[in-house]
Amino acid sequence: MAVGARSGHDGPEKRADGAFGDDTTGGDVTDDQQPHPPGGDAPGDGDGAAGGSGEEPKKPRSFWKELPLLIGIALVLALLIKTFLVQAFSIPSESMMNTLQKGDRVLVDKLTPWFGSEPERGEVVVFHDPGGWLEGQQTPKPNIAQKFLSFIGLMPSAEEKDLIKRVIAVGGDTISCKEGGKVILNGVALDESEYLAPGAVPCQDSFGPIKVPQDRIWVMGDNRQNSLDSRFHQQLPGGGTVSNDEVVGRAVVIAWPVTRWATLPVPDVFDQPALNKAMAAAPVGTVALAGAVPLVLWRRKKQAARHTAE
Numbered sequence: 001m002a003v004g005a006r007s008g009h010d011g012p013e014k015r016a017d018g019a020f021g022d023d024t025t026g027g028d029v030t031d032d033q034q035p036h037p038p039g040g041d042a043p044g045d046g047d048g049a050a051g052g053s054g055e056e057p058k059k060p061r062s063f064w065k066e067l068p069l070l071i072g073i074a075l076v077l078a079l080l081i082k083t084f085l086v087q088a089f090s091i092p093s094e095s096m097m098n099t100l101q102k103g104d105r106v107l108v109d110k111l112t113p114w115f116g117s118e119p120e121r122g123e124v125v126v127f128h129d130p131g132g133w134l135e136g137q138q139t140p141k142p143n144i145a146q147k148f149l150s151f152i153g154l155m156p157s158a159e160e161k162d163l164i165k166r167v168i169a170v171g172g173d174t175i176s177c178k179e180g181g182k183v184i185l186n187g188v189a190l191d192e193s194e195y196l197a198p199g200a201v202p203c204q205d206s207f208g209p210i211k212v213p214q215d216r217i218w219v220m221g222d223n224r225q226n227s228l229d230s231r232f233h234q235q236l237p238g239g240g241t242v243s244n245d246e247v248v249g250r251a252v253v254i255a256w257p258v259t260r261w262a263t264l265p266v267p268d269v270f271d272q273p274a275l276n277k278a279m280a281a282a283p284v285g286t287v288a289l290a291g292a293v294p295l296v297l298w299r300r301k302k303q304a305a306r307h308t309a310e
Contacts, residue, residue: 086110087248088255089126089162095221095228096164097197099124099264105256106164106264110249118244119167119217121185122270124251127219129161130243132236133228164251165219165229166195169212171244173275176208183220184208188274194267197223207231216241 091104169175182189183202221227230240254262
């Protein structure tokens, strides 16, 4: 904004429209922008006639006064994100090498399970201890600060008894393995070289065949010789399987360290259509059997009536 300059006359300068006074250009001008005429009152003083409204401008709130509010909002958002969206977890062991290294930080998707998504074959999932899997193993004892940061999701889960494994079979699947051989899933031998640790064999001990109950999963570590997974908990309730309700979510990305940043996709071996054929055959056979029973009964009744007539 600019303020018109006075002429050299002692009295007020007459404008072209016949009015007297200083000419201003633009809109409203704050008091600290508009100069005060010598010996006169500052615009805006007095009864607020021509100089302005007479109200002092509101000063912005101090940053230090707003800081606690900003921190509070950030903490609430972090807690909501950890509860409903994603959560960080730390890898405590070598059971998932070389896919995951000890000390890696992974982000786990917790959103999709809220919409009914269930674990699928090939996914890397975090799940709560189903009971007895971590018996005798000590968990870290974090300090108060670590507990708080873990609670709101700014640090990986500190003391929760959670595990991370790969889903190999889901409800309705049949799985087995012979010592030193490949895992057989629904009659298909799996080529797991894409994700198994170098030198690891699919299974060093035989197990199965095992029919995985509905709404449960069979999990195994990628480092098979160093993973206490479903194979070693068959004596517990559930026969080594894990309930879908115990699954926290799917690990989707390695977030730390930055040198190991990578996504965790489902390996191609689990995309084989043949894996679903065995599951589809069971319902078809059941329907066929249900349809055949009335036909057999009808034929027997007809034959009995014929013998009676004779």
